Amino acid sequence: MLELSPAEWEVIQLSLKVAFWSVLCSLPLSVAVAVLLARTHFPGKSVFDALVHLPLVLPPVVIGYFLLLLLGRRGPLGALLEEYFGIVVAFRWTGAALAAGIMGFPLMVRAIRLSVEAVDMGIEAAARTLGATRWRVFFTVTMPLALPGILTGALLSFARGLGEFGATITFVSNIPGETRTLPLAIYTQTQVPGGDTQALRLSVIAVALSVVALMLSEWMVQRAQRRAKGYDA
Amino acid sequence: MLRVNIHKKLDKFELVADFSSDSGITALFGRSGAGKTTLINVVAGLVRPDRGTIEVNGEWLFDSTRNIDVPVARRRVGYVFQEGRLFPHLTVRGNLEYGYELVCPGERYVRFAQVVDLLSLGHLLERRPARLSGGEKQRVAIGRALLASPRVLLMDEPLASLDGPRKEEILQYIERLHLEIKVPIVYVTHSVEEIVRLAETVVLMAGGSVIMAGKAGEVMGRPELRIPTGVFEGGTLIDAKVAAHDMDYDLTIVDFAGERLIVSGVIARIGADIRVRIRARDVALALSRPTDVSVLNVLAGHVVDVAYELDSTAYVRVDVAGAMLLARITRFSVERLSLEPGREVFALIKAVTLDGHSAGFDG
Incomplete structure (x- = not known):
């Protein structure tokens, strides 16, 4: 009863893989966008800000559909990527990771932006008077002090990625072993006669995964906060 | 040697500064809001001046x-x-090493151990800033700045957030540092006590402009100082040497330029340099040497000039063996004694404020 079948393992591994890569790849861009929003003023900033937050308010299906139009094998960008780089994301797990990354992007940016805004710019100025260039200040002062927010953002995005459904199924479909992540597998079981038990088992797994991820992140964030505030870690 | 001549327009006022300072401690002095911090931010490069x-x-x-x-x-x-x-x-060590490691070894003029020792930071190295007291934090901040081997050290009211005993402790460290490491220091303050204690050069600021700059003794002796700074009371700084102690009455005798002053007992060895401050309001003037008075110090000199204020007070500058003593008396007295430049007078000094490298208290 408690043992997982090979098929269930496959689903879990794929879900973790998709969520992990979506977070890893969107992290640098999220940090860049968060810093841009937290520290700079430029014309059209509010439009840019709204654009970043769009995935939060649009129906995920719409995002998936846009992705399909843009990055499908016959889409303008998709065709280009395939022709010049041999990269195909449509109906691949990489596409699922891309969809998950986009859906989690606003969550990650928001969390990081808040923590960057909280970093005392006076401390950054102090670092510069000690001979550190702006880049060095960013990596040795700003980033370590914003670390709790970066971890929070990464976790939120990871959790969002584990649960991504609408954009994924629209963009990369529901292919076993390639794009069938946990939510898609649960959905599939609910469509099959007699799949209730299987759906319930997968749901329990989803709950367990989320709880473990939350606890792990809470522990990491607390550690990072203590460090950033200057108490011994 | 630091030379600054800059112009910067801000929303509230214009910052206009033209001054230079040699090695040693230069005090930027003025009320809060006079533009002192902005000025050193300009020097550090944190604020860009419009021109200069x-x-x-x-x-x-x-x-x-x-x-x-x-x-x-x-x-x-x-x-x-x-x-x-x-x-x-970062730990205290991490803080100290931050700037140290960014300086080419060839350009370093202090060693890590030397600074740790100078500021007594040895037992704090593995701690984090949140676990330090206010005074310890300032010592680490001073050490961190020093270890980057700066060409000039800017200090923005480093004692402002500290209580009395901690202030004294940091002052002593700054004095030691100044003696051991010959880095020019620009010290922002609105405290006369700190200037008396530390400064060789004083740059006086008000309303965004440098209005006076020069040797500490000269600038602090100017009567017109009271008006721009408000908080400041005119007075004279005299660099003297400890000549003798009178243990019976707990008095100390100090010499300057052939004159001597009797002050309350101070713990300092004979021959030690000591700086005394004589406030203008503590000086009275007489035309003949008075006898039978309680005042211990009566010095002969002559009037240099007289400055009047809007109210009934006047400031009389008296040259005593080359030191410019400032006396605050009433206009009425000026006229009654017909005090005019060149007139021989005796200055009666009711109190001497002591402040040297060794001890300080009102005497």
């Missing part, structure tokens, strides 16, 4: 006519901030 020049030891940090604006990171201007601004995520 900044030169340190013959190197140009800023020159608007030649488009020179050396980035903050390459100015090598040490900065001790009012609130310390230590890196909270």
Whole structure:
């Protein structure tokens, strides 16, 4: 009863893989966008800000559909990527990771932006008077002090990625072993006669995964906060 | 050697500064809001002036006519901030090493161990800033700035957030540092006591402008100082030497330029340099040497000039063996005694404020 079948393992591994890569790849861009929003003023900033937050308010299906139009094998960008780089994301797990990354992007940016805004710019100025260039200040002062927010953002995005459904199924479909992540597998079981038990088992797994991820992140964030505030870690 | 001549328009006022300071401690003095912090931020490169020049030891940090604006990171201007601004995520050692490691070894003029020793930081090295007291934080901040081997060290009211005993402790460290490491220091303060204690040069600021700059003794002796600074009371700084102690009455005798002053007992060895301050309001004037008075110090001199204020007070400058003594008396007395330049007078000094490198209290 408690043992997982090979098929269930496959689903879990794929879900973790998709969520992990979506977070890893969107992290640098999220940090860049968060810093841009937290520290700079430029014309059209509010439009840019709204654009970043769009995935939060649009129906995920719409995002998936846009992705399909843009990055499908016959889409303008998709065709280009395939022709010049041999990269195909449509109906691949990489596409699922891309969809998950986009859906989690606003969550990650928001969390990081808040923590960057909280970093005392006076401390950054102090670092510069000690001979550190702006880049060095960013990596040795700003980033370590914003670390709790970066971890929070990464976790939120990871959790969002584990649960991504609408954009994924629209963009990369529901292919076993390639794009069938946990939510898609649960959905599939609910469509099959007699799949209730299987759906319930997968749901329990989803709950367990989320709880473990939350606890792990809470522990990491607390550690990072203590460090950033200057108490011994 | 630091030379600053800059102009910067801000929303509230214009910052206009033209001064230079030699090695030693230069005090930037003025009320809060006079533009002192902005001025050192300009020197550090944190605020960009509209036009002007900044030169340190013959190197140009800023020159608007030649488009020179050396980035903050390459100015090598040490900065001790009012609130310390230590890196909270690093240990004390990490804070100290931050700037130290960014200086080419060839340009370092202090050793790590030397600074740790000078500021007594040895037992704090593995701690984090959150676990330090206010005074300890400021010591680490000073050490951190020093270890970057700065060409000039800027200190923005480093004692402002500390209580009395901690202030005294940090003052002693700054004095030691000044004696051991010959880095020019620009020290922002609005405390006369700190100037008396530390400064060789004083740059007086009010309303965004430098209104007076010169040797501490000269600037502090100017009667017109009261008006721009408000908080300040005119007075004279005299550099003297301890000549003798009278243990029976707990008195100390100090010499300056052939004159001697009797002050309350001070713990200092004979021959030690000591700086005394005589406030203008503590000086009375007489035309003949008075006898039978309680005042211990009566010095002969002659009137240099008289400055009047809007109210009934007047400031009389008296040359006593080359030292300019300032006396605050009423206009009525000036007329009654017909005090005019050249007139021989006796200055009766009711109190002497002591402040040297060894001890300080009102006497």
